[in-house]
Amino acid sequence: MTDLYQSQRAMRNLRRQAMQRGVIAVMDIGTFKVACLILKFGVSDGPREGSGVGSMAGQAAFRVIGAGTTCSRGVRFGEIAAMRETERAVRTALQNAQKMAQTRVDHAILTFSGGEVRSYGLEGTVEIESDRVNEHDIARVLDSCDAPDIGPGREVLHAQPVNFLLDHRSGLADPRGQAGQRLGCDMHLLSVDTDVVQNLVHCLKRCDVEVAGLAAAPYVAGRAALVEDEQELGAAAIDMGGGTTTLSIFIKRHMIYADTLRLGGDHVTGDIAKLLKIPYSTAERLKTFYGGVQATGQDDRQQIEIGGESGDWDKDRRTVTRSELIGIMRPRVEEILEEVRARLDVAGFDHLPSQQIVLTGGSSQIPGLDGLAARILGQQVRLGRPIRVPGLPQAATGPDYAAIVGLCQYAAHPQDEWWDFDIPAQRFAAKPLKRAMKWFRDNW
Amino acid sequence: MSTLTRDTATRRAPTPSQGRSQWNWPDPVEGMPPTVSAGTPPDAELPIAARWPVEMPARAWPPLPEPEVEQQPAAAASPRPTPVEPQLPPAVATVAAMDWAEIPAQPVSPARTPNRARDPSPSRLAYRMNRLWLTPTVRHFVRVGLPLLLMAGLAGGWLAREDNRAALGGVVDQAQDWIKQQPMFQVTAIDVQSRSPEVAEGVARILGVTFPVSTWDLDLAHLRQTAEALDAVERAWLQVRSGGVLEVRIEERVPVMIWRNGVGLDLVDATGHRVARLATRAARPDLPLIAGEGAPDEIAEARLLWAAAGPLHPRLRGLVRVGQRRWDMVLDRGQRILLPAEGALGALERVVALDSAQQLLSRDVVAVDMRNPARPTLRLTADAMSELTRNRTMQTGAVN
Numbered sequence: 010m011t012d013l014y015q016s017q018r019a020m021r022n023l024r025r026q027a028m029q030r031g032v033i034a035v036m037d038i039g040t041f042k043v044a045c046l047i048l049k050f051g052v053s054d055g056p057r058e059g060s061g062v063g064s065m066a067g068q069a070a071f072r073v074i075g076a077g078t079t080c081s082r083g084v085r086f087g088e089i090a091a092m093r094e095t096e097r098a099v100r101t102a103l104q105n106a107q108k109m110a111q112t113r114v115d116h117a118i119l120t121f122s123g124g125e126v127r128s129y130g131l132e133g134t135v136e137i138e139s140d141r142v143n144e145h146d147i148a149r150v151l152d153s154c155d156a157p158d159i160g161p162g163r164e165v166l167h168a169q170p171v172n173f174l175l176d177h178r179s180g181l182a183d184p185r186g187q188a189g190q191r192l193g194c195d196m197h198l199l200s201v202d203t204d205v206v207q208n209l210v211h212c213l214k215r216c217d218v219e220v221a222g223l224a225a226a227p228y229v230a231g232r233a234a235l236v237e238d239e240q241e242l243g244a245a246a247i248d249m250g251g252g253t254t255t256l257s258i259f260i261k262r263h264m265i266y267a268d269t270l271r272l273g274g275d276h277v278t279g280d281i282a283k284l285l286k287i288p289y290s291t292a293e294r295l296k297t298f299y300g301g302v303q304a305t306g307q308d309d310r311q312q313i314e315i316g317g318e319s320g321d322w323d324k325d326r327r328t329v330t331r332s333e334l335i336g337i338m339r340p341r342v343e344e345i346l347e348e349v350r351a352r353l354d355v356a357g358f359d360h361l362p363s364q365q366i367v368l369t370g371g372s373s374q375i376p377g378l379d380g381l382a383a384r385i386l387g388q389q390v391r392l393g394r395p396i397r398v399p400g401l402p403q404a405a406t407g408p409d410y411a412a413i414v415g416l417c418q419y420a421a422h423p424q425d426e427w428w429d430f431d432i433p434a435q436r437f438a439a440k441p442l443k444r445a446m447k448w449f450r451d452n453w
Numbered sequence: 454m455s456t457l458t459r460d461t462a463t464r465r466a467p468t469p470s471q472g473r474s475q476w477n478w479p480d481p482v483e484g485m486p487p488t489v490s491a492g493t494p495p496d497a498e499l500p501i502a503a504r505w506p507v508e509m510p511a512r513a514w515p516p517l518p519e520p521e522v523e524q525q526p527a528a529a530a531s532p533r534p535t536p537v538e539p540q541l542p543p544a545v546a547t548v549a550a551m552d553w554a555e556i557p558a559q560p561v562s563p564a565r566t567p568n569r570a571r572d573p574s575p576s577r578l579a580y581r582m583n584r585l586w587l588t589p590t591v592r593h594f595v596r597v598g599l600p601l602l603l604m605a606g607l608a609g610g611w612l613a614r615e616d617n618r619a620a621l622g623g624v625v626d627q628a629q630d631w632i633k634q635q636p637m638f639q640v641t642a643i644d645v646q647s648r649s650p651e652v653a654e655g656v657a658r659i660l661g662v663t664f665p666v667s668t669w670d671l672d673l674a675h676l677r678q679t680a681e682a683l684d685a686v687e688r689a690w691l692q693v694r695s696g697g698v699l700e701v702r703i704e705e706r707v708p709v710m711i712w713r714n715g716v717g718l719d720l721v722d723a724t725g726h727r728v729a730r731l732a733t734r735a736a737r738p739d740l741p742l743i744a745g746e747g748a749p750d751e752i753a754e755a756r757l758l759w760a761a762a763g764p765l766h767p768r769l770r771g772l773v774r775v776g777q778r779r780w781d782m783v784l785d786r787g788q789r790i791l792l793p794a795e796g797a798l799g800a801l802e803r804v805v806a807l808d809s810a811q812q813l814l815s816r817d818v819v820a821v822d823m824r825n826p827a828r829p830t831l832r833l834t835a836d837a838m839s840e841l842t843r844n845r846t847m848q849t850g851a852v853n
Contacts, residue, residue: 079573079574097572097574098574100574100575100577100580101573101574101575103580104575104580104583107583107584107587108583108587111587112587112589113584113587113588216580217580217581217584287491291491291492294491294492295491298491298492299489299491307486310486311486311489312486312487312488312489313488313489313490313491314488314489314490314491315491316490316491328488
């Protein structure tokens with residue numbers, strides 16, 4: 010895990026460097042759209058005293074100065090399927106954002122929902138050396154967490170300490186400076202497919218942009234869509250995107266579980282296109298303009314010309330009622346929500362004190378989704394929109410921008426990760442020693 | 454598929470008042486909401502036009518079928534019997550016989566062109582150039598540095614040729630001349646204001662300005678120095694007055710004494726500066742005369758002495774500077790009053806007092822020597838001396 014430690018630290022240093030320079034890009038490479046925001050740091054210190062504005066949860070540290078969104082290409086299930094196509098989409102989004110910001114960016118923080126994220130809960134315990142807990146003890150206890158076998162070809166994306174235990178006390182957010190003998194720690198580890206990450210990094214490198222950070226889409230979407238008390242008391246954020254639906258569970262301001270489904274709005278569109286025999290683009294338009302999940306009597310009479318360009322008069326004059334459209338969409342949406350329910354059950358969501366579920370993402374804009382979700386996921390369901398950040402264009406304030414807005418917040422205020430603490434000396438020394446031994450054995 | 458409904462004529466009869474809005478439902482007449490269109494996605498290709506455009510060119514290829522509208526009235530007007538031979542169409546024989554150049558191009562309106570799914574993404578090169586352009590250094594260089602360099606290079610390249618430089622110099626000179634020769638800058642006359650006309654004439658001559666001349670060519674400071682170089686001029690003011698007149702105001706030196714030097718007679722002012730040559734002593738009998746080397750340097754003392762010798766004025770001939778050290782006062786009949794170097798004024802006053810009391814100078818005295826104030830000495834003429842000796846012997850009776 011030392012390699013990971015080094016690479017993540019290098020990435021963190023890159024991020025700090027970019028922030029000191031003042032401008033950094035955040036990118037969301039999704040299945041449906043590629044969005045890019047350019048953040049400028051150090052523009053203001055936050056709201057003035059007595060202006061009536063609260064702390065704003067730290068978003069005042071930056072300002073969005075450029076935004077670019079384009080239709081995604083070559084991405085399936087949040088993973089790159091055609092590198093060149095994706096590169097073109099990324100270039101378009103980046104150039105639009107740069108044009109708006111009138112500056113160039115060399116570093117980008119990236120979020121993506123593919124790569125089959127898996128979350129692990131780790132725990133470790135260590136006897137503290139002095140009478141009080143210090144930074145070194147925290148590094149030791151984080152290091153003592155037994156690394157699970159995350160499988161070949163996978164790497165750690167997030168490793169966040171979520172809870173500290175000191176002797177018999179649990180639920181400590183920051184044990185530093187407290188007296189005790191045994192320090193324990195719970196860590197949440199998120200692993201992704203290495204190849205997916207490498208593809209994304211390579212794609213951005215081809216666009217002359219260095220990746221200065223990576224974040225999982227469920228994590229950042231949760232940070233943006235859940236309000237503070239939901240994050241504190243426990244809630245699940247479900248980001249229903251184009252190709253994937255991601256879910257993350259937050260409690261005590263920490264993500265404790267994340268998962269992705271390879272199901273999303275594109276499947277709904279696909280169903281419509283296949284059943285009505287119309288192009289994908291028309292199906293997408295139908296879904297966006299007339300879609301829904303709750304049919305009413307009025308919808309039976311609402312005729313929609315679906316058209317066609319075949320030249321066959323009969324085929325080109327087809328109409329469909331809105332309730333038929335709803336009838337196509339609803340089973341797929343139900344399937345997605347039921348799958349989410351299953352994943353939440355696996356994660357033990359019903360043991361949490363609060364059962365709040367927040368739906369966000371582009372597909373959560375289907376009319377009547379909250380009613381349907383309430384029947385499947387439980388009564389405490391609401392539709393969430395991302396928090397407001399300064400300078401964000403109005404077009405980018407919808408729920409489909411939850412992930413990228415959360416990424417802005419992540420860029421400004423990253424949570425502690427395992428690699429943010431210094432590696433203990435004995436571990437650090439082990440590898441060079443091993444390498445020296447190997448060299449000795451190889452040469453003599 | 455059972456869910457699809459075929460469009461029937463009854464459903465597709467939207468009344469004009471209804472328009473295509475979907476919001477005026479429920480319509481009390483029809484009872485059904487209007488059919489809405491799924492629309493066309495922005496990137497989709499438009500359907501091909503299924504009929505000819507209304508205005509077809511007359512010589513279009515392939516030839517159009519004869520329009521029915523024209524045929525029917527002709528048939529109605531003169532119903533001719535069908536000829537036996539079929540009427541062949543006029544010869545549009547071969548492709549080679551056609552005049553391709555005269556077939557007008559089909560007007561293609563931009564709306565009708567199929568909107569192909571244009572790739573909105575920038576090419577790699579365009580993207581890189583865009584980023585380069587957004588780099589502040591490059592941007593400033595292109596916007597400011599490059600134009601400056603270009604201008605400097607062009608100017609330098611043009612000036613590198615000798616004849617170009619000469620031409621530029623010629624143009625500049627021409628412009629300068631043109632500006633200098635404007636009437637408002639022309640000076641045509643000189644007006645010297647002085648107390649004596651001789652000095653005015655001399656100054657005008659010594660300035661040596663040839664008229665007309667431009668103001669830009671007049672160096673007033675230099676002219677002033679030239680004017681002040683004249684001995685008779687103490688100060689000069691020069692000014693170009695409106696109307697093109699160079700005005701020179703002269704303050705002349707005032708002569709107070711005449712200095713007889715080895716060459717001739719010079720007028721000297723109160724500071725000892727030479728004013729002018731004097732032809733004869735008789736020309737200025739009112740001024741006192743001084744003589745001797747270095748006399749003008751002590752002209753202040755000379756003037757004091759002259760004033761102190763007031764009662765002697767009718768007899769006074771002048772003052773002589775002796776050895777650049779002391780003054781001799783010369784009177785008529787060759788009489789001299791020899792004054793000391795220090796305290797000359799006091800000594801003279803004593804002599805004047807003696808003269809007024811005892812008529813010293815009207816006696817037969819050659820010189821009154823006051824060089825040693827403690828021991829004034831009289832030098833008598835030879836006759837006076839012998840007479841004095843005779844008188845003394847007569848008084849004493851002694852013969853030897």
